[in-house]
Amino acid sequence: MNLVEFESVTKRYRLGEVEVTALDSVDFAVRRGDFVAITGPSGSGKTTMLNLIGCLDSPTSGEIRVAGQPVSGLDDHALDQLRSRSYGIIFQNFNLVPVLTALENVMLPLYLHGLSKDERQHRASAALAAVSLTRFADFRPDQMSGGQRQRVAVARALVTEPKLILADEPTASLDTASALSLVDLMKELNTERRVTFVFSTHDQRLLQHVSRVVELRDGQLSGDDAPGAGVTGAALVQTGDSEVA
């Protein structure tokens, strides 16, 4: 089953007189259980694509469907629900709250879920255990290494048990050993818990460890080694403009 589908998705940004096409007619699908790296040079559209997958931004044209439903048909409330219930997001710079402990950082996303404090603590502890950081539950971010901080960010993304975790260059500020260990952790969560991952990277060392690599060039898909995907993602059947009502 496809979690997210792009059909001829284009995103343009206007900067004064200049229009930039960040994504150009992209057809793409994320299936449940996928472990996908989006790669490509700086400026090729990776962040734009992740933001669109995460419904943090909307396309200029084309259609995005999440679990078969066109995102354009959802109101703000439904979009908030979708984001907080279905997605976990890991940022390049971790985005942890400096004055909170690891455990408190991981509890944060659960506030939106209306759980008791005990239940929030219980779930956050389990998420920290899943990333092997139980011992660091009471540490603040500045008392941890970069690799440990990024693991806290993974735990925070996991704690709501999202269907899909998105990560924009999650290893960019990590040394090689920490970067490889983060990818191992994500793969383990992918195989053992069936968490779907889509992340961007331009780190060649990591790409050898990824089962599906999607390559962007100037906003277009120049490669997708998903079984059944065409080079330009043409495997997705066009349904014409019948849904543009």
Ligand SMILES: Nc1ncnc2c1ncn2[C@@H]1O[C@H](COP(=O)(O)OP(=O)(O)O)[C@@H](O)[C@H]1O
């Ligand atoms: N908010 C924005 N306003 C204007 N241009 C943007 C914006 N975000 C991205 N772009 C442009 O869109 C293109 C793709 O950017 P981006 O998705 O950030 O690529 P990547 O993540 O691969 O480096 C670039 O040319 C970038 O300058």
Ligand SMILES: [Mg+2]
């Ligand atoms: Mg980027």
